[in-house]
Amino acid sequence: MATSRSDPALAPSLRKDDAGARPFRRVLVANRGEIAVRLIRACHELGMEAVAVYSDADAAAAHVRLADRAVRLGPAAPTESYLRIDAIVQAALDTGAQAIHPGYGFLAERAAFARAVEDAGLVFVGPPSAAIDALGDKLHARRTAAAVGVAAVPGTLEPAPLDRPDQVAGIVAEAERIGFPLLVKAAAGGGGRGMRRVAAAADLPAALVSGSREAASAFGDGSVYLEREISPARHIEVQLLGDVEGRVVAIGERDCSLQRRHQKLVEEAPAPGLTVEERVHLHEMAVRVASAAGLRNAATAEFLRAPDGTFYFLEVNTRLQVEHGVTELVTGLDIVREQLLLAAGRPLSPDALDAAARAATPFGHAIEVRISAEDPGRDFAPTPGRVTRWWMPSGPGVRVDTALEAGDRVPAEYDNLIAKVMVHAGDRGAAIDRLRRALDEVEVAGIQTTLPFHRFVARDTSFRAADLSTGWVGERWDGPADHRRAVEAAQLAAGLAAMDAAVAAGGVTAAPRPATATSATTSHGAGSADGRWHRSGLEAAQDRWPR
Amino acid sequence: MAAMSTSETTRDQGADANDGRATPVEGAGRIPDPRGVRVSLVHAAAGAEIAALVLEPPQIPVAPSPRIAGRGVLGGTGPIPPATPPDPDDHRHVLVDGQPAEAELIVLDGVRAILARGGPAGTRDQVLIMPPAPPSGAAAGLVRREVVVGGWRVELEIEPAARAALRERARRGREEVGHAGPTEVHAIIPGVVVSVSVAAGDPVAAGQQLLVVEAMKMQNELRAPRDGTIERVAVAAGRTIEVGDLLLVIS
Numbered sequence: 001m002a003t004s005r006s007d008p009a010l011a012p013s014l015r016k017d018d019a020g021a022r023p024f025r026r027v028l029v030a031n032r033g034e035i036a037v038r039l040i041r042a043c044h045e046l047g048m049e050a051v052a053v054y055s056d057a058d059a060a061a062a063h064v065r066l067a068d069r070a071v072r073l074g075p076a077a078p079t080e081s082y083l084r085i086d087a088i089v090q091a092a093l094d095t096g097a098q099a100i101h102p103g104y105g106f107l108a109e110r111a112a113f114a115r116a117v118e119d120a121g122l123v124f125v126g127p128p129s130a131a132i133d134a135l136g137d138k139l140h141a142r143r144t145a146a147a148v149g150v151a152a153v154p155g156t157l158e159p160a161p162l163d164r165p166d167q168v169a170g171i172v173a174e175a176e177r178i179g180f181p182l183l184v185k186a187a188a189g190g191g192g193r194g195m196r197r198v199a200a201a202a203d204l205p206a207a208l209v210s211g212s213r214e215a216a217s218a219f220g221d222g223s224v225y226l227e228r229e230i231s232p233a234r235h236i237e238v239q240l241l242g243d244v245e246g247r248v249v250a251i252g253e254r255d256c257s258l259q260r261r262h263q264k265l266v267e268e269a270p271a272p273g274l275t276v277e278e279r280v281h282l283h284e285m286a287v288r289v290a291s292a293a294g295l296r297n298a299a300t301a302e303f304l305r306a307p308d309g310t311f312y313f314l315e316v317n318t319r320l321q322v323e324h325g326v327t328e329l330v331t332g333l334d335i336v337r338e339q340l341l342l343a344a345g346r347p348l349s350p351d352a353l354d355a356a357a358r359a360a361t362p363f364g365h366a367i368e369v370r371i372s373a374e375d376p377g378r379d380f381a382p383t384p385g386r387v388t389r390w391w392m393p394s395g396p397g398v399r400v401d402t403a404l405e406a407g408d409r410v411p412a413e414y415d416n417l418i419a420k421v422m423v424h425a426g427d428r429g430a431a432i433d434r435l436r437r438a439l440d441e442v443e444v445a446g447i448q449t450t451l452p453f454h455r456f457v458a459r460d461t462s463f464r465a466a467d468l469s470t471g472w473v474g475e476r477w478d479g480p481a482d483h484r485r486a487v488e489a490a491q492l493a494a495g496l497a498a499m500d501a502a503v504a505a506g507g508v509t510a511a512p513r514p515a516t517a518t519s520a521t522t523s524h525g526a527g528s529a530d531g532r533w534h535r536s537g538l539e540a541a542q543d544r545w546p547r
Numbered sequence: 548m549a550a551m552s553t554s555e556t557t558r559d560q561g562a563d564a565n566d567g568r569a570t571p572v573e574g575a576g577r578i579p580d581p582r583g584v585r586v587s588l589v590h591a592a593a594g595a596e597i598a599a600l601v602l603e604p605p606q607i608p609v610a611p612s613p614r615i616a617g618r619g620v621l622g623g624t625g626p627i628p629p630a631t632p633p634d635p636d637d638h639r640h641v642l643v644d645g646q647p648a649e650a651e652l653i654v655l656d657g658v659r660a661i662l663a664r665g666g667p668a669g670t671r672d673q674v675l676i677m678p679p680a681p682p683s684g685a686a687a688g689l690v691r692r693e694v695v696v697g698g699w700r701v702e703l704e705i706e707p708a709a710r711a712a713l714r715e716r717a718r719r720g721r722e723e724v725g726h727a728g729p730t731e732v733h734a735i736i737p738g739v740v741v742s743v744s745v746a747a748g749d750p751v752a753a754g755q756q757l758l759v760v761e762a763m764k765m766q767n768e769l770r771a772p773r774d775g776t777i778e779r780v781a782v783a784a785g786r787t788i789e790v791g792d793l794l795l796v797i798s
Contacts, residue, residue, distance in 0.1 A: 193764060210766070217741075218764050261765075377699070381736050382763040388677060388693075389658065412737050416763050442698070443659075445677050451698030486699035487597050491586040492643065493662045493674045494694050495602035496652035498584045498705045499641075 022047045023344030024099045024123070028092040029053070029063065031103030032082060034420060035320070036063035037403045039101050042336035051095045053088055055081030057411040062403040069095050076413045082106045085113050089120045099123035099343055101336075105415055108319040109136040109188075125343040126297050127242075127318045134293040135316040139187045139225055141293070145313040148292045150285045153304060153312040154178055155227035159187055162212055162222070171208065171226075172201050178228050184208055186215035187223035192262025194218060197229065230312060232469035234305040235259065236271045237317075238286035239327045241338055241356075242295040243348045249356035250283035252327050257468040258457065260380050265450065265473065266457055267323035268367040269330045272428055272466035279360040282311055289313060298324075298339045304470075322370065322417065325401060329366035329424040331355040365428040367435050369454040371419040371442070373410045376453040377483035384412035388446035393438035397424045397431075410447060418449065432464055452482055583642075583708030588701065589691065601708050603642040662696075672696055729778055729798035732769070734788045738762030742784050745795070749777045757795060760788065771797065 026049040029039045036052060040063060043050040052067030057076035064070045071091035073081040081087075083106060092100050100117050102125070107113040114129035127135070135141045139159060142152045155178055161167045175182060175198070184207045186194030194215030196207035208224060216222035234257045242248040255271035256264045270279070286301035293316065300321045302314040324335045333355045341349060348356075374380040390406040402419035404410070410418055423438055425431040436458035442451055453473075457463050460476060583603035639651040649669065653661040654676075662672045675695040690705045741759040745751060751771040760767045775797040782794050 214766050217761065217766075378735070381767065382738075382765065384737060384763070389675060412762055414763070440673075443675055443695070444698070445675050445693060445695050445700060448700045449698065455698055482697075483699055484597060486696040487588060487701050488600070489662055489672050489696045490674065490694035490699070490701035491600040491703060492602065492650050492664070493652055493660065493672075493676060493696070494692050494703045494705055495584045495586045495600060496639070496641070496650060496662075497654075497660075497676055497692070498586070498690065499582055499602065499604065500652070502582055502584075
């Protein structure tokens, strides 16, 4: 299928640098949205071609436009497109791609996918399928950690038997031993899907069933287990890199404590308030678990930090994280580039080793907020739809990863993350100031986003004081109150606009408006019957600003 | 004023405005200014009642004061003292729900604007006022606009205050005759119906689960807003729904 005629790899190289630096000639990006764009950028920087795959909902999406080739997978539903292992592997073979990068979500942590890629003679950019099995399954990971002496969150190590109603009593007894409140979690889970909080034994059976059902829908595996809820807790994770020789290093940690429904909303690097010793200890635990599980490429070990400072191992994500960018900002390392080099069998690069050596003493501070298509005034309910205005911040120390532009639709079928706004500055306070400034520049219309929440975070005193926990959002954020204030201002603004429009339309001229409004509007001659407001107002604004 | 109101009746909204003037709104004890507007939220969130805002120009007659362009600052001539009495529109006085307030909208381009409140030392909000939606299905004289303030997207319905007052009275009249009619339950998020736990004829209690909608891989339970009996179920499991779709009717 692949036409090699125009293949630049076969043409005499015009590149000055060593062609050997290019790990692959062509890489298939098995994802969509901002992460697909991020991966394609890394491919292009390494002088490689990128092949995109897309569903019908994404035929004109940014990742399709940016890629060198694109292959249609099927209809919008993920099970018929981005989750189709056979179609994706076939697309790679057809286009002559040598490697497949899964990004995050979709197939990124499916061992079956990694195995299918390996079996097709292609390179999976990520840990080998065996390591995904050992670490991607949270129960496997908990057992692995226990084996190397790293304490995991107290809970069960085997899946809860759900098909046998007579065993419910056994599960409840186990739950009593762990202690309430506890969490029902999906063994194959991530992003809070299939997770249920249970406050009392009576609610446990219902939570097991609904959690299992959601897990089965999201991951195709309904296994669930029990884990004690640590509260208040901080969620801190360690970025890991590993090469084929079995060498694993930690390049820094991130604090992702600000979560809603176990979905991360704000992430920062480094984790505020940790001593260098604590960092070194944390990184060492993460490396121990990952080494034991045979990690290669990139992964992240997640920990909970209890109020007494104890770290509990939570799980390992065997993929690139959404929030990898903050670690890139404070280490100067391009993690996706490292992933691609490691996947080609290279040893850990000097840059990566350098970053690992100063993992406990990073450069400055970085914060990322995830702008999602969710309504923070309605309990973060999803708000897919068409974006009619889209303006993202820029300027010193600001990085925005997005795939969206005005006119695009945010489909209901996929993840609701639409942009990652990252800031980097010398210290945490300066980073927060920069975040506040950057978020004030954002303009989005057409759909409700989590922007009001993030603007609140950037101004909140307890966030500035690094008083973080996974319950922070529920305790601090009063969405409806903030919303009410905005509605009142919006009503006022719309009302003033309508009154001016009525005057501009010449509808009513009783009690004539003072000269400013009328002269500015009528001179445009645009007073239309439907009351549209055509006055530019710039003159009036210039007039008023000096005062 | 008299001459003005006669000329007004020739315009499309004139009839309503005229009616509003003939019969003053009860309680208010004054005639609503025909240029006043009523701004209400399109999808008011359940539980969080947000009242409509009535905005009117000040009721005192405003003398058309000659405004001198740029006050001489840009003109190159010496500063010219402002006309007396002070220009009443310098920061605009309006009536918000009958109370005098200072509020001004400075439009910067087609969409961006600044809402300045409380005079020169007051607050300034950056707002986006999106172009009005095409008038589909909406009653004549009703304009729908999307306004974004501080990242909050607000959908508003704007209509002349006089009309709104009329409509309000008509509605109250109906309610007095009235009966608590059936409650229609509409979708507040788009997605796919995963399961429906009730059928027509079932009695339901407030808070009881009615159906489950999956959107973005998250399952959202829809619960009964009040006690009653299911009159009709309009969707079945597997159906894709959009915001505003009728899901079921409780009587």
